[in-house]
Amino acid sequence: xxxxxxxxxDNSSLKQATLSVLxxxxxxxxxxxxxxxxxxxxxxxxxxxxxxxxxxxLVADNAAYGHFLxxxxxxxxxxxxxxxxxxxxxxxxxGKDFMPRVAALLDVAQISDIMGxxxxxxxxxxxxAGNAIATVKSKDSTKVITxxxxxxxxxxxEAGSASVENLxxxxxxxxxxxxxxxxxxxxxxxxxSASIVISGGRGMQNGENFKMLEQVADLLGAAVGASRAAVDxxxxxxxxxxxQTGKIVAPQLYIAVGISGAIQHLAGMGDSKVIVAINKDEExxxxxxADYGLVADLFEAIPQxxxxxxxxx
Amino acid sequence: MKVLVAVKRVIDYNVKVRVKPDNSGVDLxxxxxxxxxxxxxxxxxxVRLKEKGVASEIVVVSIGPKAAQEQIRTALxxxxxxxxxxxxxxxxxxxxxxxxxxxxxxxxxPKLVILGKQSIDSDNNQTGQMLAALTxxxxxxxxxxxxxxxxxxxxxxxxxxxxxxxxxxxxAVVTTDLRLNEPRYASxxxxxxxxxxxxxxxxxxxLGVDISPRLETxxxxxxxARKAGIKVEDVAQLVDKLKNEAKVI
Numbered sequence: 001x002x003x004x005x006x007x008x009x010d011n012s013s014l015k016q017a018t019l020s021v022l023x024x025x026x027x028x029x030x031x032x033x034x035x036x037x038x039x040x041x042x043x044x045x046x047x048x049x050x051x052x053x054x055x056x057x058l059v060a061d062n063a064a065y066g067h068f069l070x071x072x073x074x075x076x077x078x079x080x081x082x083x084x085x086x087x088x089x090x091x092x093x094x095g096k097d098f099m100p101r102v103a104a105l106l107d108v109a110q111i112s113d114i115m116g117x118x119x120x121x122x123x124x125x126x127x128x129a130g131n132a133i134a135t136v137k138s139k140d141s142t143k144v145i146t147x148x149x150x151x152x153x154x155x156x157x158e159a160g161s162a163s164v165e166n167l168x169x170x171x172x173x174x175x176x177x178x179x180x181x182x183x184x185x186x187x188x189x190x191x192x193s194a195s196i197v198i199s200g201g202r203g204m205q206n207g208e209n210f211k212m213l214e215q216v217a218d219l220l221g222a223a224v225g226a227s228r229a230a231v232d233x234x235x236x237x238x239x240x241x242x243x244q245t246g247k248i249v250a251p252q253l254y255i256a257v258g259i260s261g262a263i264q265h266l267a268g269m270g271d272s273k274v275i276v277a278i279n280k281d282e283e284x285x286x287x288x289x290a291d292y293g294l295v296a297d298l299f300e301a302i303p304q305x306x307x308x309x310x311x312x313x
Numbered sequence: 314m315k316v317l318v319a320v321k322r323v324i325d326y327n328v329k330v331r332v333k334p335d336n337s338g339v340d341l342x343x344x345x346x347x348x349x350x351x352x353x354x355x356x357x358x359x360v361r362l363k364e365k366g367v368a369s370e371i372v373v374v375s376i377g378p379k380a381a382q383e384q385i386r387t388a389l390x391x392x393x394x395x396x397x398x399x400x401x402x403x404x405x406x407x408x409x410x411x412x413x414x415x416x417x418x419x420x421x422x423p424k425l426v427i428l429g430k431q432s433i434d435s436d437n438n439q440t441g442q443m444l445a446a447l448t449x450x451x452x453x454x455x456x457x458x459x460x461x462x463x464x465x466x467x468x469x470x471x472x473x474x475x476x477x478x479x480x481x482x483x484x485a486v487v488t489t490d491l492r493l494n495e496p497r498y499a500s501x502x503x504x505x506x507x508x509x510x511x512x513x514x515x516x517x518x519x520l521g522v523d524i525s526p527r528l529e530t531x532x533x534x535x536x537x538a539r540k541a542g543i544k545v546e547d548v549a550q551l552v553d554k555l556k557n558e559a560k561v562i
Contacts, residue, residue, distance in 0.1 A: 010474075067477070070442065070445075070452055070454065071451050071452070074442075074446055093455060093470075093471070093472040093473045094472075096438050096454070096455075097452070097455075099442075100438070100440075100441075100442035100443045100446070101442050101445065101452075103408065103439070103443065104442070105446050108408070108527065109408050109526075109528050110407065110408075110437070112436065112438060113436065126536075127434065127435055127533070128330040128339060128433070129330075129433065129436065131330040132330055132533050132535065133533070133534050133535070133536050135530070135531040135532045135534075136528045136530055137528065137529045137531050138527065138528055138529075139527050139528070173451070174482075175481065175482050175485075176451040176479050176480065177479065178477075178478075178479060178480075179478040179479060181472075181474070181476065181478070182475050182476045183474040183476075196561070196562070228491065231492070232491065237476075238471045238475070238476070238490075239472075239474055239475045244433070244436070245490070245491060247473070253561040253562065263329075264326075270536075270539060273561065274561050275539075275542075276551065282544075287541060287544070288539075289539045290541065290542055291542035291543075291559065292542055292543060292544075292545050292551055292554055293541075293545065294544070294545050294547070294551050295544060296548075304547075304548040305548050308549055308551075308552040309562070312556055312562070313562065
C-alpha cells in the first residue's frame with residue numbers, strides 16, 4: 001500500500017494537524033509520501049521531511065496553489081493520487097473544500113472525518129453530530145479520506161529525514177481567484193490543537209465580556225472558543241466556533257462558560273479529557289457531560305477563577 | 314439567471330437520535346423529518362437573490378423517497394418557482410447524489426447552484442464539491458456572503474483562520490454556512506400557493522445514473538457515554554480539583 005498525505009500549512013509552517021494525519025496513515029500502513037502544495041513553501045517541505053514515518057516529500061510550489069483554491073488542488077491531488085491506494089488530508093476547511101473534488105475526479109467515494117482505522121478498507125466515523133458512530137468499508141480501489149486530527153496522537157515532528165522532490169506539474173483550472181482574507185490575529189494557542197480551551201456561550205451577553213475569558217486563558221496558556229449561539233449573536237468571529245459544524249477540539253481541559261450544551265456543541269468538544277461547566281442554570285445539559293460542574297453566575301465566578309488561578313499557578 | 318437549489322430530507326435537528334439495537338443504523342421510524350437546516354439557508358439565499366432581481370427563476374431539487382416532496386413543497390412555499398423530485402427509496406451516498414445533480418444541471422443549465430455545506434445526518438460535507446468537480450464548475454464552500462457581479466460571483470467563506478473571499482466564474486456552486494442568512498418562515502397563503510406550483514418527478518434510471526453505494530455500513534453504534542461528574546461548591550474547590558485530582562493545570 002502507498003499513502004499520499006496532503007500537508008496542511010500556511011506556506012511558512014506545517015500545521016500540527018498534519019502530524020495527526022500522518023499518525024492515521026501509519027495505522028493504515030504502507031509507504032507514506034507527503035504532498036506540500038503552496039507558494040514559496042520550501043520551509044514547510046523541510047519540516048514535513050523531518051516528520052516521523054515519511055518516505056518522500058513531494059513539493060508543488062506555484063502561485064496556483066498559494067491560496068489553496070479547491071479547483072486547483074483538486075486537479076493536482078487527483079492526478080498525483082492515481083498512484084496511491086489512500087489519499088489523506090486533515091478534516092479542516094482546506095481538506096473539506098478540495099478533497100471531495102479529488103474523490104469525484106477519481107470516481108470514488110470520500111470517507112469524511114475518520115476517527116479510527118479498523119483496517120486498510122474500513123474506518124470509523126461520526127454521524128448525526130457524533131450521536132452515532134459508523135464503521136464503514138470502502139469498495140473503491142483508491143480511498144479518499146479526511147481525518148479528524150484530534151482523534152489521532154500526532155507523530156513526532158523531528159524524527160526523520162525524508163527526501164524532498166520538486167514537482168513541475170502546474171494545475172490552474174482558471175475558474176476561481178483569491179480576493180482577500182481576514183484572518184484572526186492571536187498570540188494564544190491554536191484552538192484546534194490547544195491543550196486547554198475556555199469557551200463562552202450566549203450567557204456571556206456580549207463580545208466585550210469575552211475579555212474576562214481571555215484573561216483566564218492567558219493565565220492557563222489556553223485558547224478561547226465559543227458556542228454557535230455566541231457566534232450567531234455576533235459576540236465573536238466564526239473561527240472561534242466549537243461544534244458539529246465548527247471546530248472539533250479535544251483538549252486536556254475544556255472549560256464551558258455560560259454554554260447550555262446543545263448536542264451540536266457537544267459534538268465539537270465531547271472528547272475532551274476533562275470538562276468543566278460553569279452555568280447558573282443547574283438544569284443545563286452541559287452538566288450531564290461535565291466532570292466538574294459549578295452552578296454559579298459566571299460574572300462572579302470568572303473573576304474568582306482568575307484570582308484562584310493566580311494563587312496556584 | 315436561473316438558480317438551482319438542492320435540498321435534503323433529514324431527521325429534524327431537535328430529535329434525539331437513537332441507534333437501532335441491531336446496530337444496523339439509526340432508528341428513523343416515526344421520527345420527525347424536516348429540511349436539512351443548511352438547505353433552508355440555501356433556499357433563503359436563492360429567494361433573496363430573486364428579490365434583488367439577480368435570480369429570475371429558482372428550481373429546487375430533492376433526491377429521496379416519495380416523502381421528500383414535503384421538503385420540495387416547503388421550498389416552493391418559501392419562494393422557489395418549481396420543483397424536481399428524483400425519487401428513490403435506496404440509500405443515496407454523496408458521489409451518487411452529485412451524479413444525479415449533475416444530470417439535473419445538464420438539463421436545467423443554471424448559472425448558480427446552491428447547496429447546504431453538509432447534511433446533519435451523514436455529516437459528510439461532500440456533495441456540493443463533488444458536483445462542482447463533475448460539472449467543471451468552481452466552488453464557494455462554507456459561504457457567509459454571496460455577491461453576484463456580472464459573470465462572476467464573489468463568495469466569502471468561513472475558513473479555519475477566519476474569512477476568505479474568492480471570485481468564481483459563473484456558472485458556479487455555492488455551499489452555505491450557518492451565517493449566510495436567517496431563513497424566513499413560510500406564510501400560510503404561500504404554503505397554499507406552493508401546492509399549485511409545478512413539481513416534476515424523475516428517477517435515477519431516467520437520469521441514467523447508477524446509485525449503487527460505494528461505502529458499506531458495517532455497523533452503527535452509540536458513542537461511549539460520558540458519565541456526569543460532580544458538582545463543586547465554589548471556585549476554590551474547582552481549582553483545587555483541577556490541580557490536585559484531575560491534574561490538568
